Amino acid sequence: MNFFKDRINKKYFEISMYVIFTCIVIFLLSRFTDQLPLIAGTVGSATKWVITIIKPVIVGFIIAYLLFPMLEKLEALLRKLKPLKKKSSIRGLAVALQGIIILLGLFLIVSLLVSVITRQARAANSEDIIEGIKTYADSINNLYWDLMDRLDKLNINSAEIKSSVDTFMNNIGSYLLNLSSGLGNLANNLKDGVATAFFSLIFSIYFLLDMPKLKTYWGRVFEIILPKRVKTVIDTIIKDADRVFSGYIRGQAIDAFMVGVVVSTIFSIIGIQYAIVIGLLIGLGNLIPYMGPVVGYSSIVVVGIATSDYKSMVIAAVSLLIIQAIDGNLIYPKLLSTSVNIHPMIVIISLTVGASIGGLVGMIVAVPTGALVKVWFERLIKLAEKKNLDKEKKDSING
Known part of the structure; x- marks a missing residue:
């Protein structure tokens, strides 16, 4: 043993160990890098599989969360009926009644849209439509050749412009070809979407039926496994999230519905074509800040130019301006009074990131x-401010 100790230099031995360890790490990293595409593919496939399973649960919970206030009101109304007063639980009946109301509402909306579109499509003369398309095509063709003649008179090489136009038209053709080839993927995505929607509805029904029990159960679990201070913080976070999301999303949905109905009614009185469709688009656009007016005015212009009804187009644009002004200054702030007002710059940044x-x-x-995020940031600022005040009080007392 002493023989090896005398002949082995401790310093060089440590260096050798470091070199050997480094070589092993480099070898393992190189092998890991070689297998990185396979590992990434496996992780990606596993993640996609997990998301596919969890997505209906998450969507179902969101649907149940948004519908829960309506369910509570229906349950309270049913409690007032004499035959149901003595029953211990009428949650199932309330969920069934809520589902019937929602289905009837959707059926009426879809039926109304189909009826309006079909009636106005029948009212349009097919020969006039074909003649209008030919006229527009001839106008574009005449404009193109007139432009080429003028460029020739100005000694501008029109061959390059013609080549650019031809390239542009070829690109459009390639885009349409790629679009047609992507219809198969669209069908698969539609099939997956229908399956997700079906299972999401099932989960939402279960969440609506068992929401109070779930809240009680998980509240008890967190109370047992978490320290009291952590539990208090989590409760505060959940209350903040519930207040902001419920106030904003529900208020936004009610506002969008009201604006869509008002716009459809007024536009129908004005006589602009596809009034209900435009109202629906504006209502959906109102779900996203600043998007409602953009969708509304664009739809009015497109329909007005397509039908050559410029008088109705101008009246509809002025009416929409008045509706948006009343909604933005009176109705919208009232509906979102339970949520948090944030600066327009934060809204734009949030929309971009989202x-x-x-x-x-x-x-x-x-x-x-x-x-x-703004609520939590302000809460942290208040806590920091409170700590500073407490520290100043202690310093003043000690001093």
Whole structure:
């Protein structure tokens, strides 16, 4: 043993161990890098599988969360009926009644839209439509050749412009070809969407039936496994989130419905075509801040130009301006009085981030999320301010 100790230099031995360890780490990292595409693919597939399973549960919970206040009111109304006063639980009956009301409402809306579109489509003369398309095509063709003649007279090389136009038309053709080839993927996505919607509805029914029990159960679980201070913080976070999201999303949905109904009614009185469709689009656009007016005026202009009814188009635009002014200054603030007012700059930033992350759904959820971040930030500032005041009081007492 002493023989090896005398002949092994401790310093060089440690260096050798470090070198060997480094070589092993480099070898393992290289092997990991070689297998990185396979690992990434496996992780991606597993994540996609988990998301596919969890998505209906999350969507179902969101639906139940939004419908729960309506369910409580229906349950309270049913409690007032004499035959139901003595029953211990009428939650199932209230859920069934709520489902019937929602289905009837959707059926009436869809029936009304189909009826209006069909009636106005029949009212349009097919020969006039074909003749109008030919006229527009001839006008575009004449405009193109007239432009080429003028460029030739001005000694401007029209061949390059013609080549650019041809390239543009070829790009449009390629886009349409790619669009047609993507219809298969669209069908698959539609099938997956229908399946997700079906299971989401099932989960939402279960959540509506068992919401109080779930709240009691998980409240008890958190109370047992979490320290009291952590439990208090989590309760505060949940209350803030509930206040902001419920106040904003429900208020936004009610406001969008009211604006859609008012716009459809007034536009029908004005006589603008597809009034109900435009009202529906404006109502849906109102779910996203600043999007309602954009959708509304764009729809009015498109329909007005397509039908050549410029007088109705101007009247509809002025009417929409008045409706948006009344809604923005009176109705909208009243409906969202339970939520948090945030600066327009924060709204725009939230919408940009939400659109990049979750598309349309991300834009809808982005604003209340930004409001919730603002609430938590202000709460932290108040806590820090309180600590500073307490510290100043202690320093003044000690001093």
